[in-house]
Amino acid sequence: MSLVSIQFLLFLIILIIVYFIVPKRLQWWVLLAANVVFYAFSGVSYLAYILITSAAAFIAGMALEKTSLQGQQLVAEAADSDRKKSVKAAITSRKKLIVAGAVVISMGIWGVLKYANFFIDNINSVGRLFGGAGNLEPVNLILPLGISFYTFNAVGYLIDIYRNKYRCERNFLKFFTYISFFPHIIEGPFSRYDRLSSNLFSGHRFSFDRLRYGALRVCWGYFEKTIIADKVGVTVETVFNNFRGYSGLNIAFAMVMYCIQLYADFQGYMDIVCGICEILGIELDENFRQPYFARSIDEFWRRWHLTLGTWFKDYIFYPVSMSRAGQKMGRAARKKWGAKMGKLVPGYFAMIFVWTTTGLWHGASWTYVIWGWLNMIAILSTMQFQDSYNKAKARLGIKTEGWAWQGILIIKTFCLVCLFRFFSYSGDLSAAVNIIGHTFSHFFTNLPGNLSGLFAGMEWKNIIAACAGILMLFVLDVIKEKGKWQEVREKCPLIVRDIIWIVLIVSLILLAGNQSDLQGGFMYAIY
Amino acid sequence: MDRLLKIMSEVRPDLDFEIEDKLIDDDILDSFDIIAIVSEVNFEFDIELNVNDLKPENFNSAEALYDLIIKVQNG
Numbered sequence: 360m361s362l363v364s365i366q367f368l369l370f371l372i373i374l375i376i377v378y379f380i381v382p383k384r385l386q387w388w389v390l391l392a393a394n395v396v397f398y399a400f401s402g403v404s405y406l407a408y409i410l411i412t413s414a415a416a417f418i419a420g421m422a423l424e425k426t427s428l429q430g431q432q433l434v435a436e437a438a439d440s441d442r443k444k445s446v447k448a449a450i451t452s453r454k455k456l457i458v459a460g461a462v463v464i465s466m467g468i469w470g471v472l473k474y475a476n477f478f479i480d481n482i483n484s485v486g487r488l489f490g491g492a493g494n495l496e497p498v499n500l501i502l503p504l505g506i507s508f509y510t511f512n513a514v515g516y517l518i519d520i521y522r523n524k525y526r527c528e529r530n531f532l533k534f535f536t537y538i539s540f541f542p543h544i545i546e547g548p549f550s551r552y553d554r555l556s557s558n559l560f561s562g563h564r565f566s567f568d569r570l571r572y573g574a575l576r577v578c579w580g581y582f583e584k585t586i587i588a589d590k591v592g593v594t595v596e597t598v599f600n601n602f603r604g605y606s607g608l609n610i611a612f613a614m615v616m617y618c619i620q621l622y623a624d625f626q627g628y629m630d631i632v633c634g635i636c637e638i639l640g641i642e643l644d645e646n647f648r649q650p651y652f653a654r655s656i657d658e659f660w661r662r663w664h665l666t667l668g669t670w671f672k673d674y675i676f677y678p679v680s681m682s683r684a685g686q687k688m689g690r691a692a693r694k695k696w697g698a699k700m701g702k703l704v705p706g707y708f709a710m711i712f713v714w715t716t717t718g719l720w721h722g723a724s725w726t727y728v729i730w731g732w733l734n735m736i737a738i739l740s741t742m743q744f745q746d747s748y749n750k751a752k753a754r755l756g757i758k759t760e761g762w763a764w765q766g767i768l769i770i771k772t773f774c775l776v777c778l779f780r781f782f783s784y785s786g787d788l789s790a791a792v793n794i795i796g797h798t799f800s801h802f803f804t805n806l807p808g809n810l811s812g813l814f815a816g817m818e819w820k821n822i823i824a825a826c827a828g829i830l831m832l833f834v835l836d837v838i839k840e841k842g843k844w845q846e847v848r849e850k851c852p853l854i855v856r857d858i859i860w861i862v863l864i865v866s867l868i869l870l871a872g873n874q875s876d877l878q879g880g881f882m883y884a885i886y
Numbered sequence: 887m888d889r890l891l892k893i894m895s896e897v898r899p900d901l902d903f904e905i906e907d908k909l910i911d912d913d914i915l916d917s918f919d920i921i922a923i924v925s926e927v928n929f930e931f932d933i934e935l936n937v938n939d940l941k942p943e944n945f946n947s948a949e950a951l952y953d954l955i956i957k958v959q960n961g
Contacts, residue, residue, distance in 0.1 A: 677917070677937045681924060681925070685925075686924075686928065689921070689922065690925065702922035709921075
């Protein structure tokens with residue numbers, strides 16, 4: 360069931376009514392039913408995959424907690440410190456075995472469905488390299504809805520239980536409600552069980568204020584998706600599908616539009632699901648913090664898809680950098696190159712894993728891996744050369760706090776993000792190189808005659824609507840960046856709010872309603 | 887405690903660890919600082935701090951980290 364459909368709006372209205380009619384202690388049952396119905400719309404058979412992943416994580420979570428409790432008892436009973444150490448070691452290896460088993464099941468399903476053809480491609484390439492036929496046939500596998508998101512949520516839960524961060528869930532239906540929670544299953548956000556479960560199962564009273572703010576946020580989300588993302592997406596597709604027919608300026612502009620499309624699409628989705636959750640009284644983690652105001656690639660990734668970033672930080676970056684190998688590397692680097700390198704090397708080591716996984720998570724091809732590595736190189740080079748960079752700025756007398764310098768940094772970061780996205784957009788290395796080559800070699804040839812020529816494929820009314828939407832999105836981000844969003848939201852006069860309502864609804868009816876791709880999905884849902 | 891202060895100051899010479907008490911809450915230490923401190927603490931104090939110990943309350947101040955070290959040393 361697409362979030363951008365009448366069907367979904369009906370589903371939502373029924374859910375909200377039933378959710379607030381039933382007693383509070385039964386509200387999570389309504390959510391469970393809604394999750395199952397929502398998921399079944401994507402294909403009843405796919406419920407089997409999510410059930411297996413949930414069951415594996417649930418059973419392993421119980422087993423982990425039982426093992427921990429037994430371990431604590433045995434440690435308390437141990438006669439001396441040597442005995443305590445050996446008991447602890449035995450318990451830890453048993454817990455590792457349990458986690459590994461459950462992770463292999465859930466990650467295994469995800470890995471096979473998502474990466475089978477990537478492996479087949481690579482096996483064929485290696486085979487051909489050594490003179491073989493390399494003719495393994497690709498397999499036709501369909502990814503179940505939200506598999507990358509629910510698998511990572513399940514694995515995060517397991518690792519947290521392994522680390523004794525919180526108690527495991529003892530009711531499978533409650534656990535399944537969390538894993539299959541429909542607002543976070545399509546495109547995230549990645550949630551943490553302890554935070555989400557506390558308000559998922561606590562029961563909530565209806566609040567008119569929450570309904571008003573939540574519904575407005577949902578409307579704004581639909582506006583971002585249908586009036587900004589979907590409209591500028593037409594130019595993106597038109598230009599990139601036939602890039603040789605356009606000037607480099609057109610292509611660069613289309614790439615800027617693609618960046619706006621991606622943000623409006625993903626942020627639009629977040630606004631819709633966070634708005635729905637606000638109405639229900641449930642708090643979801645936010646995924647964005649004005650990403651295009653970042654002053655470096657490192658900062659960009661601390662503002663874009665935040666919950667994915669923190670997932671990788673908690674479950675890959677820290678474990679790898681703090682592993683024995685990571686710590687050994689750090690000490691060796693410290694001895695050889697000094698304190699600075701001693702500090703940086705374990706992190707560099709972990710970032711190779713983080714960015715390779717980030718690349719592969721976004722797409723099963725080497726182009727995505729290269730896109731991940733490009734981001735990594737940009738971050739590492741900033742860290743590595745920070746001292747020289749600071750010295751150069753001081754020598755040149757640059758006022759780093761001034762708006763001009765901050766503006767230059769923001770534009771530089773945005774240009775780098777655009778450049779890297781040539782790779783993630785095309786999904787093919789040679790295509791990406793060709794498009795970049797054509798962009799720079801034909802920048803001023805075959806220029807569009809007027810402004811509408813830049814918005815290739817778009818009608819005038821859509822250009823005006825999209826530009827107005829982009830301006831609104833920009834103003835909103837400026838307000839948030841200045842930290843005044845809460846104040847504006849609370850002090851906004853009723854008349855202004857009513858005007859916003861009218862503008863959003865009229866635009867949605869007039870502009871989004873005619874669109875052939877009204878049923879279109881969200882861009883991040885493919886992951 | 888002096889050994890710990892020395893380790894922390896070597897990682898971040900710009901900070902006074904005797905005063906700071908919101909190192910994590912105020913984003914003063916980044917992930918690279920934390921890893922470097924943990925690595926040196928493990929080596930110097932012959933203990934094994936791991937990912938499970940990475941909680942803000944353990945790293946907000948030198949004193950909190952010292953308490954953690956003592957706790958781990960005492961098993």
